[in-house]
Every structure is written in C-alpha cells, then in structure tokens.
Amino acid sequence: MNPSEIVETLAKLGVTPTKGKGQNFLTDDRVADRQVEFAGIGKDDIVLEVGPGLGVLTHRLASKAKKVVAIEADRKLAEYLRGTLPENVELVEADALEVDFPPFDQMVSNLPYSISSPIIFKLLDYRFDKAVVMLQKEFADRMVARPGTDDYSRLTVNVFYRADCRILERVPASRFWPAPKVDSAVVEIVPRPAPFAVKSEKLFLSLVDSLFQHRRKKIGTILKMIGMVDAEQKASLPYVDLRVEALAPQQIGELADAVHDVRKK
Incomplete structure (x- = not known):
C-alpha cells in the first residue's frame, strides 16, 4: 500500500498511528515480498x-503457508482485518505479550518498535524453525553485536546462546508511514543448540542479566554487590577484574560455571 492508501484507510477506520503503539506502516511492497522470500515458507507451514x-x-x-496466525492488539485494525483476510488466516485480537503463542513453524513480522525487546525474548522461549522480523536498526545491531562494542548487550548474549542471527537488509525510514525517526532492518533468527554447555542454565542467564544491568562496574564488584559470592569465593573466580563487555558469551559461561562450583563448596 502506498502512503495515500494507508492514510485513507486509517482515516476511514478512525485510527491515528501512535508512537506508544509503535504503529508505522510499511509502504514498500518490494520489502514485504523479500521478507516472504527470505522466510522460504512451505505449503505445510504455520x-x-x-x-x-x-x-x-x-x-x-x-x-x-498452510495457515497464518496473526495477533493484532488494535481493535479497529482487527475489525478491518476480519473483513479482508483469506480463510487460512486466524486472527487473534490480543496483546502479543499477554497471550501464549500457538504452535508455529515460522514467525514473519514487522514488529511494533514499542514491543520489540520483550517479543524477541518471548520468541526465544518457543520451538520454531525460523523467524524473519523487521526491527529498529539499532535493536538489530544489538542482536548481532561483537564483544567490546557499545551495542554488545544482554540481548546479544541471549540470542547467541539460543540461535544463529544475521541482518538480511537495512530498510530506510522512508519506507514507512508515518516515517519513524530511525531506520529498520530485516533480521533472520534460526534456533540451534547452545554453542557451549553450562552447568546451570538458570544461573548463566541470571548472571547475564545482572552483569549487563551494571555493565560499567567490574565483574567481581557486581558479584559481591548482588550477593552471588562472598570475598573468599570471589578470589578463585576468573575475569573478576574485567567488565562484562570484554567477555565473549562463552567466557560468561565459564564464569557462570565457576560461580556454580564455588557456591557448592
């Protein structure tokens, strides 16, 4: 749909796009075509x-696809979709953060910017073959960041631990109406087994959260501050004089295992 068609349709529905809902509508059909092509959807896929x-x-x-399950939170948009979508689309009028996802093979979405982070973390808890999602370029950069960079984050480590991730293409802000203030990117996420083993996944993920929450502090200081180890236990741990941004995900795994061991003694 071109911008004038979008404006006209939204006006008829009484919908005013808001930043709070992250509503920016794609105006370039070629981008949508490429998203579907990237996904490689089969006739038996949900x-x-x-x-x-x-x-x-x-x-x-x-x-x-065999079936599409589309989750839309906006009541007016959901009402419009009910009258336009083909029979193999199941429309769920709900907040995607508040409902369980049904079984699915692939996720293909232009995610509202306002919920990108919690949706990606939620997605990683499900079994699926591939996701092709449009996100803010800055957010996509964090998903594939390297250690030692400003973009390296909790998100980076969580994604790396659970999936292969790559940026497929950059999409300029001008391809949306209303145009957001930042560019977007199409990202591919393919789940795979963790590339390294940890003795306690719960401890590892909790440690990742804590270290990045206080990323400007040294690791040893954080571990004592949150009560994960005492001074004597800290002395035997690796990397305590570094900051988390200096550690690759595997090294954070090594640290988690070391914490696991000293706490058992």
Whole structure:
C-alpha cells in the first residue's frame, strides 16, 4: 500500500498511528515480498505474525503457508482485518505479550518498535524453525553485536546462546508511514543448540542479566554487590577484574560455571 492508501484507510477506520503503539506502516511492497522470500515458507507451514496492521504482509504469507496466525492488539485494525483476510488466516485480537503463542513453524513480522525487546525474548522461549522480523536498526545491531562494542548487550548474549542471527537488509525510514525517526532492518533468527554447555542454565542467564544491568562496574564488584559470592569465593573466580563487555558469551559461561562450583563448596 502506498502512503495515500494507508492514510485513507486509517482515516476511514478512525485510527491515528501512535508512537506508544509503535504503529508505522510499511509502504514498500518490494520489502514485504523479500521478507516472504527470505522466510522460504512451505505449503505445510504455520506462520505466526505479530502486529499485522493493515495486512500487507499477512496476505503474502497466506498465499504461501498452510495457515497464518496473526495477533493484532488494535481493535479497529482487527475489525478491518476480519473483513479482508483469506480463510487460512486466524486472527487473534490480543496483546502479543499477554497471550501464549500457538504452535508455529515460522514467525514473519514487522514488529511494533514499542514491543520489540520483550517479543524477541518471548520468541526465544518457543520451538520454531525460523523467524524473519523487521526491527529498529539499532535493536538489530544489538542482536548481532561483537564483544567490546557499545551495542554488545544482554540481548546479544541471549540470542547467541539460543540461535544463529544475521541482518538480511537495512530498510530506510522512508519506507514507512508515518516515517519513524530511525531506520529498520530485516533480521533472520534460526534456533540451534547452545554453542557451549553450562552447568546451570538458570544461573548463566541470571548472571547475564545482572552483569549487563551494571555493565560499567567490574565483574567481581557486581558479584559481591548482588550477593552471588562472598570475598573468599570471589578470589578463585576468573575475569573478576574485567567488565562484562570484554567477555565473549562463552567466557560468561565459564564464569557462570565457576560461580556454580564455588557456591557448592
């Protein structure tokens, strides 16, 4: 849909795009075509879409998949979609953060910017084959960041631990209406077994959260501050004089295992 069509349709529905809802509508059909092509959807696949908006991507997904489950939180947009979508689309009118995802093979979505982070963390808890999602470029950069960079984050480590991730293409802000203040990127996420083993996944993920929450402090200081180890236990741990941004995910795993061992003694 071009910008004038989007404006006209939204006006008829009485919908005013808001930053709070992260509503920016894709105006370039070629981008939507490439998203579907990147996903490689098969005729037996069930595809999950979060934030279908006006259905620009949804119709393309439905033409390839066995079934599409589209979750839309906006009541007026959901009402519009019910009258336009093909029969193999199941529309769920709900907040995607508050409902369980049904079984699905792939997620293909232009995610509302306002919920990108919690949706990605939620997605990583599910079993699926591939996700092709549009996100803020800055957020996508954090997903694939290298240690030692400003973009390296809790998100980076969580994604790396659970999946292969790569940026497929950059999408300028001008390809949306209303145009956001930042560019976007299409990202591919393919789940895989963790590339390194840890003795306690719960401890590892908790440690990742704590270290990045206080990323400007030295690791030893953080561990004592949060009560994870005492001074004597700290003395036998690796990396305590470094900051978390200096550690690769595997090294954070080594630290988690060391913490696990000293706490058992």
